[in-house]
Amino acid sequence: MALSKIRSVRALTARGGGADYHDQGSGHWIDDHIATPMARYPEYRQSRQSFGINVLGTLIVEIEAEDGTVGFAVTTGGAPAAYIVERHLSRFLIGRDPAEYEKIWDQMYFSTQYYGRKGLVINAISGVDLALWDLLGKLRGEPVHALLGGAVRDELQFYATGARPDAAKDLGFIGGKMPLHHGPAEGDEGLARNLSDIGEMRARTGDDFWLMLDCWMALDVNYATRLATRAWHDFGLKWIEEAISPDDYWGYAELKRNVPRGMLVTTGEHEATRWGFRMLLEMDCCDIIQPDVGWCGGITELLKISALADAAGKLVVPHGSSVYSYHFVCTRHNSPFAEFLMMHPDANEVVPMFRPQLLGEPVPERGRLSISALDKPGFGVELNPDVALERPFPSQG
Ligand SMILES: C[C@H](O)[C@H](O)[C@@H](O)[C@@H](O)C(=O)O
Numbered sequence: 001m002a003l004s005k006i007r008s009v010r011a012l013t014a015r016g017g018g019a020d021y022h023d024q025g026s027g028h029w030i031d032d033h034i035a036t037p038m039a040r041y042p043e044y045r046q047s048r049q050s051f052g053i054n055v056l057g058t059l060i061v062e063i064e065a066e067d068g069t070v071g072f073a074v075t076t077g078g079a080p081a082a083y084i085v086e087r088h089l090s091r092f093l094i095g096r097d098p099a100e101y102e103k104i105w106d107q108m109y110f111s112t113q114y115y116g117r118k119g120l121v122i123n124a125i126s127g128v129d130l131a132l133w134d135l136l137g138k139l140r141g142e143p144v145h146a147l148l149g150g151a152v153r154d155e156l157q158f159y160a161t162g163a164r165p166d167a168a169k170d171l172g173f174i175g176g177k178m179p180l181h182h183g184p185a186e187g188d189e190g191l192a193r194n195l196s197d198i199g200e201m202r203a204r205t206g207d208d209f210w211l212m213l214d215c216w217m218a219l220d221v222n223y224a225t226r227l228a229t230r231a232w233h234d235f236g237l238k239w240i241e242e243a244i245s246p247d248d249y250w251g252y253a254e255l256k257r258n259v260p261r262g263m264l265v266t267t268g269e270h271e272a273t274r275w276g277f278r279m280l281l282e283m284d285c286c287d288i289i290q291p292d293v294g295w296c297g298g299i300t301e302l303l304k305i306s307a308l309a310d311a312a313g314k315l316v317v318p319h320g321s322s323v324y325s326y327h328f329v330c331t332r333h334n335s336p337f338a339e340f341l342m343m344h345p346d347a348n349e350v351v352p353m354f355r356p357q358l359l360g361e362p363v364p365e366r367g368r369l370s371i372s373a374l375d376k377p378g379f380g381v382e383l384n385p386d387v388a389l390e391r392p393f394p395s396q397g
């Protein structure tokens with residue numbers, strides 16, 4: 001049965017948190033001397049916003065059907081992504097049946113392949129794809145997880161990412177992932193401070209709590225090997241995440257060979273498409289892949305990525321992306337838990353990850369979320385009408 005055709009596509013932008021969750025005010029843990037590849041320049045070491053981690057802002061894609069139903073989604077991309085949606089991708093959507101998400105994805109990807117393939121363009125494609133799945137769910141009256149084959153468990157369990165793994169434990173999360181503060185440019189003193197930070201959190205959380213480290217692409221293989229080895233033996237670090245450049249597949253394969261047996265190497269939040277993740281899997285770069293469904297190509301592409309990983313016996317734990325990952329994670333056995341990004345400035349209180357943009361955004365309670373909380377059409381959230389929006393490039397015609 002044909003669904004109501006797509007009548008219009010709107011690409012809007014917003015600032016101040018939400019999907020571009022690094023776009024926070026001052027005094028937030030997420031911008032407090034976190035190691036990055038730019039930390040080799042002292043002037044860009046204290047704040048990631050100083051080098052532009054938040055320049056893009058949020059992209060909101062709205063897709064309206066002829067019957068007036070609107071599907072939407074938010075991701076990172078802002079005005080440049082809005083231009084790509086309105087001036088390029090929209091031509092593959094107007095007049096089309098939302099159920100044609102495979103053909104639409106194929107046309108969006110291969111029509112932009114000459115300038116896309118990863119990063120901003122795939123963020124834009126992801127935003128459109130997520131809005132399509134939201135529209136599809138609303139037109140069919142089903143939550144996205146039901147469209148993906150249904151939940152394989154009754155509840156989701158979460159680890160928390162933030163500066164306070166000790167608070168995450170008190171809040172009932174299954175683990176805590178902390179940011180790395182010092183990179184190679186700060187030498188052995190920085191390495192010692194990193195280990196001290198991990199040791200402090202291990203002392204506060206006790207020995208049985210998952211403790212992980214997020215390195216946000218900041219390290220080289222030797223530094224990551226030294227850090228991982230000491231953190232594993234001294235503090236039982238469960239995984240070292242995104243330690244080196246996403247382009248250095250060879251380096252990840254070497255790091256995975258180097259770390260102590262039993263320790264996990266994870267990466268993938270800045271990787272895109274089935275082809276990028278095939279490279280990570282076939283070069284044995286990591287134990288867990290972490291695609292962001294708003295950055296890797298959307299649900300349509302994550303389905304393909306996840307199947308590749310499942311066949312390779314690898315876990316898929318998507319990078320924190322609120323309801324857009326929850327509806328997926330609950331439907332896959334090789335996605336046994338999810339990430340929750342602590343967006344409270346002190347990382348010691350549970351607040352909606354994409355606040356203030358999504359009305360009805362569910363949050364974990366005691367580190368868990370019943371699937372029943374997701375049983376609303378589409379992704380089950382609505383755009384907050386109080387959020388200031390702009391439409392920088394209204395489609396011509
Ligand atoms: C905490 C990390 O530096 C990033 O800000 C975080 O968003 C990402 O790497 C994650 O895995 O959540």
Ligand SMILES: [Mg+2]
Pocket residue numbers: 214215216241242269
């Ligand atoms: Mg990460």
